[in-house]
Amino acid sequence: MTSLMSLLLPSLVPVASDAIRGIVSKFTGVNPQNAEEAAKLIQAETEKLKALAELDRPAGNISQWVSDLRASFRYIMAGVVIVVACITLFVPNLNPDFVEMAWQGAGSVYAFIFGDRMYSYIRRK
Numbered sequence: 001m002t003s004l005m006s007l008l009l010p011s012l013v014p015v016a017s018d019a020i021r022g023i024v025s026k027f028t029g030v031n032p033q034n035a036e037e038a039a040k041l042i043q044a045e046t047e048k049l050k051a052l053a054e055l056d057r058p059a060g061n062i063s064q065w066v067s068d069l070r071a072s073f074r075y076i077m078a079g080v081v082i083v084v085a086c087i088t089l090f091v092p093n094l095n096p097d098f099v100e101m102a103w104q105g106a107g108s109v110y111a112f113i114f115g116d117r118m119y120s121y122i123r124r125k
Contacts, residue, residue, distance in 0.1 A: 010111030014119040078109040 058067060069076075085106035088099045 010107045010115065012115070013111060014115055018119070018123070075113075078113055081105045081109045 058070065081102075085102040088094055088102045
């Protein structure tokens with residue numbers, strides 16, 4: 001039961017953080033009050049995303065395969081973590097601490113790949 005909870009809890013982190021953000025905004029009154037404030041908030045979020053994209057862009061002229069590999073590296077490593085966790089099920093006499101660590105890593109990967117996106121889908125209006 002605890003290993004199941006360690007796999008499910010990381011996927012609930014976006015839900016918890018959004019709930020805390022909602023509670024704080026309710027008590028502090030930080031929500032946009034009119035269309036102009038909402039537009040400014042959207043513009044600020046857009047600028048933030050542009051800045052993050054600028055940080056993630058490689059410097060100089062690199063070949064396309066390097067760019068593609070760099071862009072997909074998070075997902076490649078996520079797949080490696082999941083495969084290693086699955087392999088631990090079939091290796092006899094493996095240290096239980098390593099097995100637990102591998103499955104906790106797989107739980108984090110699950111939260112990275114599915115948790116935030118699933119919560120965004122659920123919250124869509």
